Amino acid sequence: MSLPNPSRPPSIYDSPVFDIANAQYQRACEWLEVPQDARERTRLPKRTLVVQCPVRMDDGQVRAFEGYRVQHHLALGPTKGGVRFHPDVTIGETAALAMWMSWKCALAGLPYGGAKGGVACDPHSMSEGEVERLVRRYTQELISFIGPETDIPAPDIGTNEKHMGWMMDTYSIAVGHGTPGVVTGKPVILGGTVGRREATGRGVAFLINRVMDMLKIRADGATAAIQGFGNVGSYAATTLSSSGVKVIAVTDHTGGLHDPKGIDVRALQTHVASTGRIAGFAGGDSITNEEMFQLECDVLVPAALEAQITGKNAGKLRCRILAEAANGPTTECGDNVLRESDIFLIPDVLCNAGGVSVSYFEWVQNTQNFSWTEIEVNDRLYRILEKAFQDVLGFGKRNNLWMRDAALAIGVRKVIDAKRARGLFP
DSSP states (O other): OOOOOTTSOOOTTOSHHHHHHHHHHHHHHHHHTOOHHHHHHHHSOSEEEEEEEEEEOTTSOEEEEEEEEEEOOOSSSSEEEEEEEETTOOHHHHHHHHHHHHHHHHHHTOSOEEEEEEEEOOGGGSOHHHHHHHHHHHHHHHTTTOBTTTEEEEEOTTOOHHHHHHHHHHHHHHHTSOOGGGOSSOOGGGTOOTTHHHHHHHHHHHHHHHHHHHHTOOSTTOEEEEEOOSHHHHHHHHHHHHTTOEEEEEEETTEEEEOTTOOOHHHHHHHHHHHSSSTTOOSSEEOOHHHHHTSEEEEEEEOSOSSOBOTTTGGGOEEEEEEOOSSSOBOHHHHHHHHTSSOEEEOHHHHTTHHHHHHHHHHHHHHHTOOOOHHHHHHHHHHHHHHHHHHHHHHHHHHTOOHHHHHHHHHHHHHHHHHHHHOOOO
C-alpha cells in the first residue's frame, strides 16, 4: 500500500484499493516526469455521484441501498465501465476501478474515459424481483448522468446481461425512445453483440497463449490455476482448456478444487451454471486460495477481487506466468516482490482488456444500427489485444520497464496528452 501523503488533505476516495491504483499511477508519472499540476488533475475523478436506492423487498419492508457512479475523465470521449453489485462496494474502490479503466481504454486505443459504478448489496441473498427493482431504481437515479454519448455502463461482479437489459429498458422509458447504446453487455436480442459474454476470458486466454509462445511453453501439457470461476474465470478456463492447457486448480468464494491430472472444465462450468458455486462438484480435492497460489504451475490467473496477491504470498508463487484477469489483484507490496522474481506478468490493464474492447464493438454496432458476426467480433478483438500486447512489450524493452510500468506509462501518457491538447477551460 502507498503511504499517506501528509501534504494532501483527506479525500472521500481514500481506501486500500484506491491506494493501490494511486501508487501505480504515481510510479508511472514519476517515470513520465509529469508536472505536479497535471498529475493531480489527472489522478482524481472528474465527477462522482452517490445515490440512495430505496427498494421494496419481498417481505414488504423498504430497504435503502447506497450506490455510486464515478467518471474518471472525459478527455478521450464518453466514459465506460461496469456496474458491480457486491457487499464490499465502496466509493474508494469504485474510484480505483474507474481509474484503471481509464488507462485500460487508452492502452487499447478506445475512445473512452474510465468509469465505474456499484451498489453495496449481496445479490446472492436477494430474489430476482428484488434485484430487478434495485437495478431499475439505481438506473433511475443515474438517468441524467449516463447515456450513449456520456457514460456507458456494462456488467461486472454481481451483474450480468439480464441486469443490463433492465438498465437499458429503464433508461429508454425515461427518455421516451429505445436506446440500446446506453449500456453494453446486454442480451443479443436487445442489441447486445455476440461474443461479449466470453470476451474478457477469451482475451485473457489469448494473451496467455501469446506469452507461452514467446516463452516457448507448449500449450499441450501446460498447467494453469484459476482463482474465480465467474464469467471471466470460467471462459478463460474453457478457452485455455480447448487449446490444450490443463487446468489443475480452480477456486471461488465457496471453495476450491485441485486435480493434478486436470479438472473437467466443461462439466464444472455446467455445475456452476446450475448451482452458482464450485462447492458440491466432485471433480477434485479441496483446496484454498492460499494453497492454490503456492501450486507449481505454468500459469496463475487471479480472476476474482482486488488485493489477492500481497507482500506475504507473492514470494510463494510458483507460476511462470501471472495473468491478472481481475482488476488490481496485486498490492504494491506484492508488486515489489514480483519485480524481483522471474515471473512474467500480464498486467490487469492489458490482460482483461478484452471485455471493454468488445463492449466498444457493441456500442459501435448500436450507433450504426448494424450487427457483426462472431467471427468479425473475435477477429477485431484479437487485433486490438495483439497491438496492445506488442505496444507494451516493445515499450518495456526499449525503456527497460517492467510490464505493468510499461502498460501504465502508455495509458497514462495518452490521457495526459489528450488533456493537454484540449486545454483548460477558463
